Amino acid sequence: MRRLLYLLPFLLFIGVGVAFYLGFERDPRDIPSALIDKPAPVFDLPPVPGQPATGGLSSAKLAGDVTLVNVFASWCIPCKAEHPVITRLSREQGVPVYGINYKDKPEDALTWLSRNGNPYAAIGADQDGRVSIDWGVYGVPESYLIDRQGRIRFKHVGPLTPQVVEEQILPMVKHLRQG
Amino acid sequence: MIPELGHYALVLALFVALVQTVPPLVGAATRNAAWMNVAVPAAIAQMLLVLIAYGALTWAHVVSDFSVLNVVQNSHSLKPMLYKVSGVWGNHEGSMILWIVMLTVFGAAVAVFGRNLPPTLKARVLAVQGLIGIGFLLFILMTSNPFIRVIPAPLDGNDLNPLLQDPGLAFHPPFLYAGYVGFSMAFSFAVAALIEGRVDPAWARWVRPWTLAAWSTLTMGIAMGSWWAYYELGWGGWWYWDPVENASFMPWLAGTALLHSAIVVEKRDALKSWTILLSIVTFSLSLMGTFLVRSGILTSVHAFAVDPKRGIFILVLLAVATGGSLLLYSLRAPALKAGGLFAPISREGALVLNNLLLSTATATVFIGTLYPLFLDIMKLGKVSVGAPFFNATFVPVAIPVVIAMVVGPFLSWKRADLGAALTRLWVAGVAVVAAVAVTAYVQAGGGPLTALVGMALAAWAFVGSLVEFAERIRLFRVPMADSWNRAVHLPRSAWGMTIAHASIGLSILGMTGTSAWQTESITAMKPGDHTAVAGYEFRFDSVGLVDGPNFKAERGVFTVTRDGKPVATLEPERRSYSTTRMTTTESAIHTTVFSDLYVALGDPTQNGSAWIVRIYHHPLVPWIWIGGVGMMLGGLVSLTDRRFRVGAPERRRRQGKAAPLPAE
Amino acid sequence: MKRVLLATLLALSTLSPALAVQPDEMLPDPAMEARARDISQELRCLVCQNQSIDDSNAPLARDLRLLVRDRLKAGDSDDKVLAFVTDRYGDYVLLRPPFKATTLVLWLGPFAILLLGAIGTFLFLRGRRGVAAGADTAPLSADERRRLDALLRKDE
Numbered sequence: 001m002r003r004l005l006y007l008l009p010f011l012l013f014i015g016v017g018v019a020f021y022l023g024f025e026r027d028p029r030d031i032p033s034a035l036i037d038k039p040a041p042v043f044d045l046p047p048v049p050g051q052p053a054t055g056g057l058s059s060a061k062l063a064g065d066v067t068l069v070n071v072f073a074s075w076c077i078p079c080k081a082e083h084p085v086i087t088r089l090s091r092e093q094g095v096p097v098y099g100i101n102y103k104d105k106p107e108d109a110l111t112w113l114s115r116n117g118n119p120y121a122a123i124g125a126d127q128d129g130r131v132s133i134d135w136g137v138y139g140v141p142e143s144y145l146i147d148r149q150g151r152i153r154f155k156h157v158g159p160l161t162p163q164v165v166e167e168q169i170l171p172m173v174k175h176l177r178q179g
Numbered sequence: 180m181i182p183e184l185g186h187y188a189l190v191l192a193l194f195v196a197l198v199q200t201v202p203p204l205v206g207a208a209t210r211n212a213a214w215m216n217v218a219v220p221a222a223i224a225q226m227l228l229v230l231i232a233y234g235a236l237t238w239a240h241v242v243s244d245f246s247v248l249n250v251v252q253n254s255h256s257l258k259p260m261l262y263k264v265s266g267v268w269g270n271h272e273g274s275m276i277l278w279i280v281m282l283t284v285f286g287a288a289v290a291v292f293g294r295n296l297p298p299t300l301k302a303r304v305l306a307v308q309g310l311i312g313i314g315f316l317l318f319i320l321m322t323s324n325p326f327i328r329v330i331p332a333p334l335d336g337n338d339l340n341p342l343l344q345d346p347g348l349a350f351h352p353p354f355l356y357a358g359y360v361g362f363s364m365a366f367s368f369a370v371a372a373l374i375e376g377r378v379d380p381a382w383a384r385w386v387r388p389w390t391l392a393a394w395s396t397l398t399m400g401i402a403m404g405s406w407w408a409y410y411e412l413g414w415g416g417w418w419y420w421d422p423v424e425n426a427s428f429m430p431w432l433a434g435t436a437l438l439h440s441a442i443v444v445e446k447r448d449a450l451k452s453w454t455i456l457l458s459i460v461t462f463s464l465s466l467m468g469t470f471l472v473r474s475g476i477l478t479s480v481h482a483f484a485v486d487p488k489r490g491i492f493i494l495v496l497l498a499v500a501t502g503g504s505l506l507l508y509s510l511r512a513p514a515l516k517a518g519g520l521f522a523p524i525s526r527e528g529a530l531v532l533n534n535l536l537l538s539t540a541t542a543t544v545f546i547g548t549l550y551p552l553f554l555d556i557m558k559l560g561k562v563s564v565g566a567p568f569f570n571a572t573f574v575p576v577a578i579p580v581v582i583a584m585v586v587g588p589f590l591s592w593k594r595a596d597l598g599a600a601l602t603r604l605w606v607a608g609v610a611v612v613a614a615v616a617v618t619a620y621v622q623a624g625g626g627p628l629t630a631l632v633g634m635a636l637a638a639w640a641f642v643g644s645l646v647e648f649a650e651r652i653r654l655f656r657v658p659m660a661d662s663w664n665r666a667v668h669l670p671r672s673a674w675g676m677t678i679a680h681a682s683i684g685l686s687i688l689g690m691t692g693t694s695a696w697q698t699e700s701i702t703a704m705k706p707g708d709h710t711a712v713a714g715y716e717f718r719f720d721s722v723g724l725v726d727g728p729n730f731k732a733e734r735g736v737f738t739v740t741r742d743g744k745p746v747a748t749l750e751p752e753r754r755s756y757s758t759t760r761m762t763t764t765e766s767a768i769h770t771t772v773f774s775d776l777y778v779a780l781g782d783p784t785q786n787g788s789a790w791i792v793r794i795y796h797h798p799l800v801p802w803i804w805i806g807g808v809g810m811m812l813g814g815l816v817s818l819t820d821r822r823f824r825v826g827a828p829e830r831r832r833r834q835g836k837a838a839p840l841p842a843e
Numbered sequence: 844m845k846r847v848l849l850a851t852l853l854a855l856s857t858l859s860p861a862l863a864v865q866p867d868e869m870l871p872d873p874a875m876e877a878r879a880r881d882i883s884q885e886l887r888c889l890v891c892q893n894q895s896i897d898d899s900n901a902p903l904a905r906d907l908r909l910l911v912r913d914r915l916k917a918g919d920s921d922d923k924v925l926a927f928v929t930d931r932y933g934d935y936v937l938l939r940p941p942f943k944a945t946t947l948v949l950w951l952g953p954f955a956i957l958l959l960g961a962i963g964t965f966l967f968l969r970g971r972r973g974v975a976a977g978a979d980t981a982p983l984s985a986d987e988r989r990r991l992d993a994l995l996r997k998d999e
Binding site: 416419421422523528531532535536538539542543546547550554559560561562563564565566567568571572576591594596701702703791 | 866869884887934936938940946948949952968
């Protein structure tokens with residue numbers, strides 16, 4: 001019993017050491033969304049000024065189908081990297097993608113869209129970032145998968161990659177459409 | 180050529196470290212004096228080799244040799260010379276070399292000054308030091324070699340992070356490392372004692388000075404870091420409970436506990452296995468601090484460039500050093516003989532309480548710092564643990580430490596009378612009542628409760644420590660000349676304790692003052708504007724452009740008056756460093772010892788005609804660092820005590836004079 | 844890769860002089876502004892490293908500071924403001940983690956350690972006293988103790 005007491009510091013240290021080792025696996029910046037399985041926030045954003053064709057974005061537009069909401073900005077470099085992935089998702093893989101244009105200058109956003117193409121079914125301009133806060137956005141790009149009932153089911157922080165789309169988003173979309 | 184010399188010196192140092200480790204360990208086990216003695220020249224040679232490597236790296240920085248990658252990444256030809264020299268340790272690789280310089284200097288000091296150590300103990304201590312050296316030399320050579328060349332050499336370097344180009348921060352790391360590494364001595368002595376299976380008062384007397392030296396420098400290092408944050412980060416905060424700050428604070432707390440438990444071993448031959456454990460834990464926390472800062476495992480504002488390979492390597496080092504020593508501890512410590520007996524109310528009892536509370540404080544910081552990691556790897560979610568948590572949990576543990584700190588020295592060894600001790604502290608009690616009354620009056624009932632608690636605690640710590648000293652010299656009880664005579668002949672350790680304990684009171688005074696009563700004004704000001712803050716009138720006179728060696732600055736001029744009388748002219752700067760494209764604030768501070776007036780020049784407003792100006796009045800804040808310096812001085816004064824002087828323990832024994840232990 | 848991108852693009856403020864709160868954000872009512880500052884110190888800036896939104900000059904931190912002030916103006920209590928932000932970002936934004944099952948060890952750990960340590964110390968001292976009694980030492984008289992104290996004091 002007494003010897004066990006003397007062994008205690010060693011055992012505690014083993015625990016801490018293992019924790020440190022496992023700690024390398026984690027990404028301290030990856031913050032889980034507080035909104036998973038909760039209804040998406042109610043919002044109504046105007047279109048990007050000068051691009052009124054699709055008429056802004058509101059909660060109502062998201063209802064009825066499984067959709068992807070993508071938060072982007074022209075000043076965000078990884079957004080450009082994920083843009084082809086999003087375009088493919090919307091045009092070839094049949095997932096409606098809606099955009100929230102985060103704290104962007106309208107003219108920059110328009111230039112960016114005309115240069116890179118516009119895969120979004122509709123875009124809402126979030127000039128002061130307040131709606132994005134309702135979504136729990138903490139960095140761009142971020143993407144949210146919304147089910148038919150308008151609940152957030154999945155969140156991805158950072159640029160979407162073909163791998164994330166193939167392994168996580170498409171299976172989830174399939175599952176949600178069946179359900 | 181010279182960088183290669185440094186590189187070879189490091190490789191050679193690694194082999195010498197092996198020689199410092201293996202033969203002395205074998206020699207100590209087989210009582211072979213010749214083998215044991217190998218440790219002494221090896222320790223000295225290792226120090227010289229590491230110094231050569233360090234000199235070579237410094238040379239490369241000083242002459243701006245941009246064919247060396249480390250210089251390219253961290254220096255610039257226009258950087259002021261001071262920061263070329265300090266830039267050597269301003270980066271990961273160089274700081275590791277400084278680390279090992281300190282380690283080998285401590286090792287060589289044992290080799291040279293440890294003549295009176297029992298030969299086996301000395302050989303084992305040096306061998307353990309050599310073992311630590313092997314680990315860190317391997318680490319540097321395999322993952323963090325600062326002597327790598329770049330071909331072709333670029334024309335100029337990337338410059339050092341401008342926040343580090345500051346005198347306060349330039350000299351903060353050497354103190355910090357001296358502290359961290361200094362605790363390796365206690366560690367080596369502990370491991371050697373476990374191998375020997377013997378701990379006695381003489382052992383504690385050898386360990387104490389090293390621990391004192393390490394503790395003093397670490398205190399200074401932490402104080403400097405906090406002072407730097409205060410004036411450089413632009414809003415006068417001085418402690419943030421950031422993981423990296425906590426990483427240096429944990430060894431400090433554990434080291435403080437060790438400092439006190441070693442006294443019990445030295446005077447009363449008790450708490451031996453606990454002191455050994457504390458020695459191991461203190462150094463392990465230093466190592467863990469290095470790991471946390473350099474592995475990127477926790478997010479921190481101060482983290483070094485992060486490389487997981489380095490993280491894994493340090494983790495392995497930690498596992499070997501801490502895991503190995505704790506395993507040894509579990510095998511050998513139960514055999515250590517328990518020593519002197521004492522009643523709960525006694526000096527020993529007070530020191531046990533000190534250790535209990537300080538260990539709890541260390542554990543609190545440890546849990547708070549690492550909890551987000553623990554929770555995350557168990558997939559239980561993500562949390563943040565910040566200043567509000569630590570203020571709510573650490574402070575309640577720290578308060579009783581300070582209360583007990585004052586009473587402890589009044590208690591006699593073995594068995595004491597608490598009532599009598601408290602009676603003798605009546606002056607401190609009066610001081611507490613006075614401090615509370617004055618604070619309540621000044622605040623006129625409107626201030627925070629914490630101010631009352633803080634001021635009471637400060638008064639208790641400061642006055643109580645002085646009362647203890649007055650008692651020792653029998654002030655006002657015997658003629659003044661007698662008291663003076665007693666004071667002069669008091670052991671330096673008594674002086675040191677009084678200085679350090681009273682200084683804690685001063686630091687608490689500063690912490691309380693600035694937390695409770697600081698005034699802040701954040702306004703957009705144009706030249707010619709006035710702002711009144713805490714009874715002072717600040718006039719923004721002008722902004723001028725200034726060219727520095729490697730930066731351009733906007734320098735504001737503020738005239739401060741009080742009741743129409745001039746107080747000071749303050750010139751805060753906003754610097755832009757062209758190479759790193761970073762801006763820093765150089766706040767301007769006018770200090771009157773009782774408070775600081777603090778002005779920081781922020782960004783220009785949208786239209787460019789005005790600047791965001793932050794003006795603070797920080798009452799009593801300088802006392803935080805005056806107290807910090809006082810604590811360090813207390814440690815250093817204690818270090819000059821004659822019983823720690825070279826040879827003192829040995830002589831005592833030869834004269835047949837017993838150590839100051841009362842007969843049982 | 845992802846971490847690198849995030850690190851470079853989102854957290855442009857690592858350790859920069861944090862001249863966070865700007866005059867144009869501040870509320871005219873000093874009492875309400877003071878409440879806003881206190882709340883801000885409890886909230887973590889998500890894109891920074893362990894800074895509160897009160898200390899950080901990251902754009903998101905500013906947005907959150909403005910949000911906090913808007914909620915206060917709308918009449919929310921301090922707790923409601925914190926709940927508003929936690930609903931969107933989770934417990935992660937709170938620098939003082941809420942007391943619940945997963946933070947039990949965090950909040951009670953320090954006090955548990957103190958308690959266990961105290962019990963351990965008590966048992967240790969009691970065990971030692973047993974030894975002391977066995978060693979047959981008569982308690983010192985007041986006079987003896989005074990003399991012994993004097994001796995000990997002289998000796999150190």
